[in-house]
Amino acid sequence: MIFYSLPEVLFLLAGAIVLDWLIGDPRWLPHPVIFIGKWIGYWERRLLPRTTKRRNGILLTLIITSSSLALVWILTAAASWVHPWFGYAVHLWLISTTIAIKGLKDAAMLVYDRLSRGELTEARKYTGYIVGRDTDELDEAELSRATVETVAENTVDAVISPLFFAFLGAAPLAMLYRAVNTLDSMVGYRNDKYIHFGWASARLDDVLNWLPARLTGLMLIIVSAIYRPASAIQAWRSVIAFAHLHPSPNSGIPEAAVAGSLGIQLGGLNRYGGAISERARLGWAARKIEKVDIIHTIRLLYGVSYLVMGGLLCAACGWLL
Template identity: 80%
Template sequence: MIFFSLPEVLFMLIGAIVLDWLIGDPKWLPHPVIFIGSWISYLEKRLLPGQAKRRNGILMMLIVTLSSFTLVWGLSAAASWVHPWAVYAVNTWLISTTIAIKGLKDAAMLVYEPLSQGDLTEARKYTGYIVGRDTGELDASELSRATVETVAENTVDAVISPLFYALLGAAPLAMLYRATNTLDSMVGYRNAKYVHFGWASARLDDVLNWIPARVTGWLLILVSIPYRYASPVQAWKAVRAFAHLHPSPNSGIPEAAVAGGLGIELGGLNRYGGVASERARLGWPNRPIVKEDIVHTVRLLYGVSYLVMGGLLCAACGWL
């Protein structure tokens, strides 16, 4: 059995964040989420056509999450047989693949850069890579809103949640969370196709994100303090006033914090496959959303990661 002491886990998390800051997810390196997504697709083709969709969805959720946990635990165990330091290296790298600070920034800037050049066609293309809504007719403000919402929401999904579960159970538990989040992104929809089949995956994702989302809300409020374009007081007020209006029990918290802090309104009318959907409006429309809000949100994202790194370093030094 592989067990880590708290100082060992702290230093692995520190190393994982540094790795993500520096290299992110290079395309030449196989990424575990790609394999998880392929595994989900394979199981979906075999389980979705069945009549007992909710039962089959629960079965798929259990297979994907437990196999992800077990495989990573097995890799850790194998590495421990090679060399004591190998297990630390394997866990540090695997934890780094569950977070996406640099990846979020890069994806957001792929939208911001063509917006800065007035190229809506390119901006719409890259926005379509990171959101599920229709982007073909969105203007610059709506493209900026979509990107800001994605970065804000994923500050939980791609940063705080995986780090939270890595702190509790190193790479195996972080990968179980990442598998759950991938399941939710692929089948956790409330449409006719997935409402029953994806129910278990969506609910588990809600449960696992419950604590990290609330931690993220406070972190976003705190990192708003040094930025002249963000208001921590308004961020806090927006979370209290609007977060509960979001259909997700968790996503409304970071989105409301960013909206309130920047003095903009997120949410509103989206279209999915040509069908209009009115999402809860979060924050106050004190001004129009502009492309610079993408950069501001990315800076808040990095500010959150700096706060987390500071906390980890302080805790690790306390154990030395």
């Protein structure tokens, strides 16, 4: 791996955040996650039909993570060999592709804009792009809840976790995390098809997100204290009271923090492929969920990214001074 000094890593992370703020993931630029998804699909078609589901799922996880790590290591090493600044640029771009602050905001705003125009059918369509549940019959409040939950949960998956692993190992480790997260999103389901085959991917994703999820919960509480001091106490109480009720060991923390901060209740009845699922209810229903809560959650998302940026720049400047 190409080793950088601490100030270099900090400035790389700050630069990646700025790049994501500005351009996000433009469609004209090839995205590594697309290639990871195709690579997962290639091996899934070959391994899933076999009878030893769990063993082959472990093999799938090993193949995808090791190849993603090795390829990015080779790419960044070659770029740094050509010229150090070229190495910086490749690291910067690759790290920025593992985070999705602007992408999350844009996807959530597509739902909000359609709800604001009263275009419920279109809002259901765009919500369906970002959640796994059935959206065909959801009303405005349920569409808003689904979007808020997605933005809250992905503040971990698409922001803090990849930055955390980029801090530990620059682009190679950030891409390894993104490969694991993509595996989980493709095969980490608890249904008849994937419950054994996706076991390793889902468990590894839980392990990698464990610390970043708790850091995210703390950051959401701090951001809530900056925006509305009283809401920070509710966010903290909500995490303590409800986060452990979520079926995921990690997702309940950011969702409970956002629910407490906004004074709403997340969770409830969801429908997946026609089957009804009761999700743990997080937070206190001080009021009904409204479409404006999407805006509030985006504000918390960006607040977390500003907090991280401030910490990176202060740490870098302090080290240099």
